[in-house]
Amino acid sequence: MGVRSVKGAVRSRPILYKRGLFQGDALSPLLFCLAILPLSHALKRLNGYRIRRSTVKGSITHMLYMDDLKLYAESPAALTAALSVVDRVASAVGIKLGLK
Numbered sequence: 001m002g003v004r005s006v007k008g009a010v011r012s013r014p015i016l017y018k019r020g021l022f023q024g025d026a027l028s029p030l031l032f033c034l035a036i037l038p039l040s041h042a043l044k045r046l047n048g049y050r051i052r053r054s055t056v057k058g059s060i061t062h063m064l065y066m067d068d069l070k071l072y073a074e075s076p077a078a079l080t081a082a083l084s085v086v087d088r089v090a091s092a093v094g095i096k097l098g099l100k
Helices: 028-044 076-093
Strands: 003-005 008-010 049-052 057-060 062-065 068-071
Touching: 028 062, 028 076, 068 076
Parallel strands: none
Antiparallel strands: 003 008, 049 057, 062 068
């Protein structure tokens, strides 16, 4: 599938990335967001940390800011499960993360 335009569908040639992408590359932020999306969806399925304030109700599983991922969990066991999800999904999409 390509991008639709007034001239019809336009498709680029395949783009091959062998060893990452330079930070200054124009595609870097877009590709990072596309690569991190499956991770965000997988983490949303977890229970997360329940927020118990009078003005805010619900739970939070994670926060992403630029290249920083914060995980939130109710217990050490839940945090270990979240780290397992991060490791599994990141490996599946080809992202190498420093989990320590």
